[in-house]
Amino acid sequence: MVRRPAISSINTKNKNDDVHSLTRHPTSSLYMLVKKDREHHAWQLPQGGIDPGETVLQGALRELEEECGQHLKVNPVETTSSFYYQYKFPDAFIAKHKRNYIGAKVQFIRSDWISGQCQPDDHEIVDFAWLLESEIKQYVTPEYFNAITPLLRYPNSSS
Template sequence: MIARTLPRMLGKGAHLSRSFATSIQARAPLVSSNYRIASGIVLSRTPQITRDSTPFEKAYFDYSEKLERQSAIPLPADFYFKKGSLAERRWKEDEAARMKAMADPKLSLSEAVKETQVKQEDADVTTQMNKFETGSRLSEADKKNDIKSLNRALQRTLYLIVKKPRDQHAWQFPQGAVEEGEYLHDAAERELEEECGKNMDVWFVGRQPVGHYAYKFPEDHVAKYPGATGAKVFFMKAHVFAGQCNPDNKEVVDFAWVTKDELPNYVSPEYFNAVKDMLSDL
C-alpha cells in the first residue's frame, strides 16, 4: 500500500526510500530526491518589556513636550477637578513643578512631575498600603548571564537552540524528520515535544515555513544510514508564552535561549548564514 501511495504524495521526481521498511512500528521518514525532509522550529520568546529609547528619542520627546505646552490652552481645572479635592491639590503641585521645569533648561517636564508624584505617594497612607511591586528592567538572569533562563534580555527576542550529541554542528534549532502522512506543522509540534518536553505553552504562527536550509550529510553518516544524502529543513515559526525546555537527553543533550547576535557563538557559520534572515534583530 505504501509503495503505491507514496509517489503520488511526494510528487514527481521523488525516490522511494526502503531502508526503514523493516521496522513496522516506526513510520518511514519522508525522502524526496535523496533529501530527507525535516521540519525545524524557530521558537522565540518575544520581548517582554519595551526597549530603551535612544538619547535622541528622549531628547526630542522632552523638547516636543515643552514646545506643545508653550502653545497649548491651559487645562480648565475647575471643570475637571472638584474644588478642594485631593486630585486638584495634586494637580496644582504637578503644575507648579512643570512651570518651574519650563524655565529650567536642564529639567524635563516628565522628570519634574516624577519628583512631585513620589512625594505625593509617600505622603498618602492608602497608596503606601496598596503599593504594588514592579519588576526591574534588568533581571537577575541578566546579571548572572544565565543562558537557560527566559528572564534574560527582556527587551530582546530569545531563540531556543538545542545541542545534539556530536562534535561538529552540535548547536541548531530543534528539528526532526517529517514522517509519512504527516504535515510540516504536525511534525514540528511532535518534534518539539519529543526533544524539548511538553512543559512549554507554544503557539505556532501559521502553517507555512518561514525559511529552509538544505545540506548534505557527511560521508560517514551516509555510509551508516543509507537512503538519503542530505536533508532539507523547513523552519516553522513559533512563540513560547510560559514554561521551560526539558531536553530528552537522547537526541538533545543541552539547550540555550539566545538572541540573534549571540547565535554565531553557538551555531556553525554556514547554519547562521542560512537562518539569519528569519530572525529579528531586536
C-alpha cells in the same frame, strides 16, 4: 524555531546571564537553540523528521515536544514553512547509517514562546540555550547562521 519575544513584565534591571534562563535580556527577543549529542554541528534550532500523513506544522510541534518536553508551550505564527536549510550529509555519516539519500532539507515553522521551559530528552537533545540573535553565531557554523538569519527576522521582532 522558538522565539521568546521581549517581556515587558520582567524587571529589566535583572542581570541574569544564564543562557538557560527565560528572563535574560527581557527587552529583546531570544531564540532557543538545542544541542544534539554529537561533536560536530551540535547546536541548532529544534528540528526533526515529518511522519507520514503529518503536515510540516504537525511534525514541528511533535518534534518540539519529543525533544524539549511537554511543558514548553508555543504559538505558531505561521502554519506553513516559508524558510528551509538544505545540506549534504558527511560521507562517513552516509556510510555508517547506510542511507539512500545524501542530505536533508529542513523546513522551519516560526513560533513564539508562551510558557514552560525546555526540558531536554537527554537522548537526542542534551542541552539548550535562549540566545540573542547576535549570540547564535557563537554556537553554529557560519553557513547555518547565514541560512537561518532571515528566519529570525519577522514582523514584531525586537532583536
